[in-house]
Amino acid sequence: MRDERAAASAPSSTTGYPLVGASASRAERGAYLGALVAGIVLVYVYRLYTQTGDVAPDSLWGYVFAISGTALLLLVGVGYSVRKRRARHARVRLHTMLAWHVVGALLGVALIFMHSAGNFNPRTGTYALYGLIAATLSGVIGRLFDRVCPRLAAAAAAQALTADGVDRLVALQQQLTDAQVYGATQRRVAPRRRQTDAPWDLAYYDLDADGGAISALLDQDGPAAYAIQTQRAMSAATTRLPPKPPSLQPRLLRPATAAGDVAGREQVFIGMIRAWRRLHVVLCVVALGLLIWHISYAVMLLIGAR
Amino acid sequence: MPLPVSQIVEEVNACIACNECLVVCPALAERIPIETLNRETMAGPSSASVVRFARACYQCGACVPACPVGLHRDAMMLWLKARLILDAQAPHPVSPAPVAAQPMTGDRRRLEVVRGRSHAR
Numbered sequence: 001m002r003d004e005r006a007a008a009s010a011p012s013s014t015t016g017y018p019l020v021g022a023s024a025s026r027a028e029r030g031a032y033l034g035a036l037v038a039g040i041v042l043v044y045v046y047r048l049y050t051q052t053g054d055v056a057p058d059s060l061w062g063y064v065f066a067i068s069g070t071a072l073l074l075l076v077g078v079g080y081s082v083r084k085r086r087a088r089h090a091r092v093r094l095h096t097m098l099a100w101h102v103v104g105a106l107l108g109v110a111l112i113f114m115h116s117a118g119n120f121n122p123r124t125g126t127y128a129l130y131g132l133i134a135a136t137l138s139g140v141i142g143r144l145f146d147r148v149c150p151r152l153a154a155a156a157a158a159q160a161l162t163a164d165g166v167d168r169l170v171a172l173q174q175q176l177t178d179a180q181v182y183g184a185t186q187r188r189v190a191p192r193r194r195q196t197d198a199p200w201d202l203a204y205y206d207l208d209a210d211g212g213a214i215s216a217l218l219d220q221d222g223p224a225a226y227a228i229q230t231q232r233a234m235s236a237a238t239t240r241l242p243p244k245p246p247s248l249q250p251r252l253l254r255p256a257t258a259a260g261d262v263a264g265r266e267q268v269f270i271g272m273i274r275a276w277r278r279l280h281v282v283l284c285v286v287a288l289g290l291l292i293w294h295i296s297y298a299v300m301l302l303i304g305a306r
Numbered sequence: 307m308p309l310p311v312s313q314i315v316e317e318v319n320a321c322i323a324c325n326e327c328l329v330v331c332p333a334l335a336e337r338i339p340i341e342t343l344n345r346e347t348m349a350g351p352s353s354a355s356v357v358r359f360a361r362a363c364y365q366c367g368a369c370v371p372a373c374p375v376g377l378h379r380d381a382m383m384l385w386l387k388a389r390l391i392l393d394a395q396a397p398h399p400v401s402p403a404p405v406a407a408q409p410m411t412g413d414r415r416r417l418e419v420v421r422g423r424s425h426a427r
Contacts, residue, residue, distance in 0.1 A: 095335045154390070
């Protein structure tokens, strides 16, 4: 409740979708603060550890780091997955769990590094560490994608839609259709208007007229003259190039091309977010397999030593 | 293609307000009533909490399989984000097409009955 009140009182612009500068939530701030404190403590403990003289992965402190790091990684990894699948019955918000999932993974890998103590000779341990680093890095990069890709997707969507939320291509198509209908109507109306000015009966035309009279007739806008002119225009059109498109078409063509270019681009960015998440899960499973391999190898060594 | 606003309005009207999409959302950091989110998705100015949620949402799509009536909350959120951008570009905030008040659908009525029962317990 306090969280909600604090969040509500925080100043926030209600427009724009900036890439940088957006504030972290209270849960995230808490997790980052916890990580900072834990990180300082770990650095201090590691300094004490290096002063003991027994700095090795199989030393007492080495085991402590190994067990606590593995436990932390399993806790935040499995805990988040379980919380995601049991959303209805959980008390902690999934957002809070995600913040601690990120922080816990970073601290867990730091503990495993402390366990290794710079000894990268054993194959199983080194591969397990590489696996953990790959999984953690993929998570960090995934969080960056989570930040950038939605903004790029929203920008593409804003370009693909008009301010009224209509698909820009559909809106342009509608404009073009309206223009064509308007043009066709104009073409239909124009001959009729000319016909109204013409003599109403062909019987008034002189069939035995000389050349001058025919020229005078053609200068008129009567139906016969119009028919002759149309025939002439049609015969001329067969030998001419296609007429220039109306001026409206290039005006619509540019935004139509721009809208066509961004069409579907937001799905690419959204697909990147989801594909990267799958990659992160795969890398986590691989890292878990390598960790189990390393633990079983270490247990065998311990049993053999006894 | 992003869903046009007409389809967004249809989807919002089809929402039964069961809140499942918000329960499974990993980006939601504060409590937002689904009715508020639906109303502000369709039209009008957005409140600070809804804007924060729209900025925090990263289109993971967890809300889509959770919806019992098969709606696309991710598409609604994308429209909300696009509106944030369009509002920032426009000299005056963009107000989408006016939305007619929808009659209560069968699903919504059924949900009210279910809620009534759960409150009675």
